Amino acid sequence: MPSHVPAAFLSRRAVLRAASVAALAAATAGPLATAAAPAAHAADAYDALRLTWRDLVLGTGFSPTAEPYASKLTALGRTAAALRSTMAPANGSLWPELPYADPEPDTDAESYTYSGNLGISFNRLRTLAEAHSRPGTGLTGDAGLLADILTGLDHLHDEAYHAGGVRYGNWYNWQIGIPQALLDVDVLLHDHLGAARLAAHCAAVDRFVPDSVVAQYTGTSTGANRVDLCRVLALRGVIGKNSAKLALARDALSPVFPYVTSGDGLHADGSFIQHTYVPYAGSYGAVMLGGLSLMFALLQGSAWEVTDAGRQIVLDSVEKAYAPFLFNGLAMDGVSGRAVSRGVQKADTTGLHQDDHQRGHSIIACIALLARSASAAEKARWDSMVKGWIDRDYYRPVLTSPALGVAQLSRLKAVADSPAVPAPEPVGHRLFPGMDRAVHRRPGWAAALSMASDRITYYENGNGENLRAWHSGSGMLYWWGDSFANGQYSDDFWPTVDPYRLPGTTASRKPLTDGEGGTWGAARPDVRWVGGASDGTYAAVGQYLKGLSSTLLAKKSWFFLDDAVVCLGAGIHGRDGTGVESVVENRNLGADGVHGFTVDGTPRPTSPGWSATLTGARWAHLAGHAGYVFPGGATVKALRQARTGAWSDINKGAVTDPVTRRYLTLWFDHGTDPTWATYAYVLMPGASEARTAARAADTDWLTVLANTADHQGVHVPSVGFTGVNFWFGGTVGALTASAPASVMIRESGAGTATVCVSGPLRDGATMDLTWDRRVSSVISQDSSVRVLATGPSLKLRITPGTLGSVHRAVVRTA
Structure with a gap:
């Protein structure tokens, strides 16, 4: 048992400890299996819920001697043993490196650190309790470990987290992080804690998480935070056998369910927002989904079951809001906020390297658990999706993921071993106007686009995290291959990439400070024209860009097609006294990657430090990654760099x-203080060198209809595609718009065409669209679309609303 226990709280602890002496003696005398599987209890509803939660935490139906569980359990035991050996209760700390009390007045930042250390201390005790409760850890049922855990619990209770305690630092630690860990320990070690200690823990939770925290759906009690608070209240009700707490937790979930039209929560288009301005399906959204899956599973079949019809919105979100951002098991970084910067945390006792795959694995595990609360049809679809992700994630295999615990793995392994047929990655395009995001999927690859507006932040930083992702909302274009390049952003990308040269972006080289623009999504441009139009297969998307803390202006458009993304830029203007660049690519080649790079058929050097200005380049190819075509030729710069x-x-x-990673960077250098500069290129993910060269030689494949600060548009006749972003009303080719609009037309070979229009300004103003093309009839149209004329030309009047939605009409062409 750790020594150096201060006398100041030994006598107070004795009262609590006395209640558990008999339980401790029983644990010492009994077999190991007793600690792993508690004895039967009185069959009341609260005990049933507690045992349900225990099963959810520990997992069921697996052999602790089989993989992937055995190594996980062994590692848990090692971690617990190391933590146990360094635990040393003293005034102001339970572990010497984690002081939670400062003897002198401190700054707000220091208070955050101390409250964070207190939260970490509780989570370490949870780790010890799990090692004690699980079989196969080498510490299962260990009486000495149990005594140490009790010492730690009483120490933290007496010194900080008790009914008379005072909160400092980050609210999250006191209301979510600490009580969740504490209540989990209470569940795992319930039979060894004694009534007095359990009552004291409940009183402490009541002190810091009163019922009033869910009285209003506002502030820190929305979205994922609200679900976390409800979890605390529910488990407090379970441990304290309090029906009112359980009912409150259940009912307080209801405000999370309805769609919102702005701010935190799920939006009808599949967007998920947290912190008012931050796209967050991959992090806070995952927390919300995980919390709801646990709450639904805990309360299912009980007197407190969640029966609100709004829960169906949560079930629908699996395919509407989460699956679109999962690819080969990874969760796309563009919806993960500041979580992309976490890497290996100092306080992470497991030393996990957090990345997009591990965030994806956590979401997949949530979906597998939520399936317990879904319909049979939903469960069948989800099992197929989960099995497909498990099969395809070759970069970080799901079933050996360090991000997943034994319970999650046991649920995923059950799906992997089930007769479900693995679902392939879907194809198609999804726009998410509620969070200025777009996702494009084709056979063999996927891409995602991150933009910013007065509704959505450039990037989020806070708590000292994600300090240099300044330009990630300035048109960052991510892409992945089906069997290649799945580690592009996983392999130490964020700490090594040049933050001024994120792929797809246009940015000023003006130096920015860490956390430039403010915390928690405060940095937002004063622009509204961000959005696009899509028929579900192809898309036209645009962003009016104003640079973060700079004078940069730009109009950027992306046209998403079968095997390519056509990228246009115009109106690029700045007066910062610095250079401005548009980044075609900034590819992470790994620690020692050597990938051939060819320009117009000529191989270029592969060693770091090579750079060149490529004048008149028509195409380039990066082996194993992609091809790049420059219509009509262009001057671009290239650099190989070890960063x-x-x-x-x-x-x-x-x-x-x-850490060091090699990069191949390709960009347009617009010079210092450019005036209305432009660019045009075609990205071809996964293309061979021969196919890239052939596309560049086919001058009929693409027609750039316009590339100015007023309009941008392209026509690709081979797929019947026309896309135009009207920054202002006007005429481009055969299309005339009376007001700013994004327009996409796709003509089929069967004499029909789909016309898609959105109003990215979201001002609700009616707009007229004329297509100078003979149309014999309108087959169908949305209620927001009124047909003014057919015949020699098609004339439509669209009432676009204020949500950036796409409005469609299907017509028969003559």
Whole structure:
């Protein structure tokens, strides 16, 4: 047992400890299996819920001696043993490196650190309790470990988290992080804690998480935070056998369910927002989904079951809001906020490297659990999706993921072993106007686009995290291959990439400070024209860009097609006294990657440090990645570079060990203080060198209809595609719009065409669209579309509303 227990709280602890002496003696005398599987209890509803939660936490139906569980359990035991050996209760700390009390007045930042250390201390005790409760850890049922856990619980209770305690630092630690860990320990070690200790824990939770925290759906009690608070209240009700707490937790979930039209929560288009301005399906959204899946599973079949019809919105979100951002098991970074900067955390006792795959694995595990509360048809679809993701994630295999615990793995392994048929990655395009995001999927690859507006932040930083992702909302274009390049953003990308050269973006080289623009999504451009139009297969998307803390202006458009993305830029203007660049590509080639790079058929050097200005380039190819076509030829710059950085450069809570990665960067240099500069290129993910060269030689494949600060548009006759972004009303080719609009037309070979229109300004103003093309009739149209004329030309009047939605009409062409 750890020594150095201060006498100041020994006598107070004795009262609590006395209630557990008999239980401790029983644990010492009994077999190991007793600790792993508690004895039967009185069959009341609260005990049933507690045992249900225990099963959810620990998992069921697996052999602890089989993989992937055995190694996980062994690692848990090692971690617990190491934590146990360094635990040393003292005034102001339970572990010496985690002081939670400062003897002198401190700053707000220091208060955050101390409250964070207190939260970490509770989570370490939870780890010890799990090692004690699980079979196969080497510490299962260990009486000495149990005594140490009790010592730690009483220490933290007496010194900080008790009914008379005072909160400091980050609210989250006191209301969510600490009580969740504490209540989990109460469930796992319930039979060894005694009534007095359990009552004291309930009183402490009541002190810091009163019923009033869910009285209003506002502030820190929305979205994922609200679900976390409800979890605390529900488990407090379970441990304290309090029906009112359980009913409150259940009922307080209801405000989370309805769609919102702005701010935190799920939007009808599949967007998920947290912190008012941040797209967050991959992090806070995952927390919300995970919390709801646990709450639904806990309360299912009980007197407190969640029966609100709004829960169907949560079930629908699996395919509407989460699956679109999962690819080969990874969760796309563009909807993960500041979580992309976490890398390896100093306080992470497991030393996990957090990345897009591990965030994806956590969401997949949530979906597998939520399936317990879904209909049979939903469960069948989800099992197929989950099995497909498990099969395809070759970069970080799901069933050996360090991000998943034994319980999650047991649920996923059950799906993997089931007769479900693995679902392939879907194809199609999804727009998410509620969060200025777009996702494009084709056979063999997927891409995602991140933009910003007065509704959505450039990037989020806070708590010292994600300090240099300034330009990630300036048109960052992510892409992945089906069997290649799945580690592009997983392999130490964020601490090593040049933050001024994120792929797809246009940015000023004006130096920015860490956290430039403010915390929690405060940095937003004063623009509204961000959005696009899609028929579900192809898309036209545009962003009016104003640079973060700079004078940069730009109009950027992307046209998403079968095997390519056509990228246009115009009106690029700045007066910062610095250069402005538009980044075609900035590919992470790994620690020592050597990938051939060819320009117009000529191989270029592969060693780091090579750079060149490529004048009149018509195409380029990066072996194993993609092809790039420059219509009509262009002058671009290329650089091979080995870049070194540390996660602590972008996240003050991360480890400081430096890492080095090689990059191939390709960009348009618009010069210092450019005036209305332009660019045009075609990205071809996964294309061979021969196919890239052939596309560049086929001058009929693409017609750029316009590329100005007023309009941008293209026509690709081979697929019947026309896309135009009207920054202002006007005429481009055969299309005339009376007001700003995004228009996409796709003509089929069967004499029909689909016309798609959106109003990215979201001002609700009616607009007229004329297509100078003979149309014999309108087959169908949305209620927001009125047909003014057919015949020699088609004339439509659209009432677009204020949500950036796409409005469609299907017509028969003559």
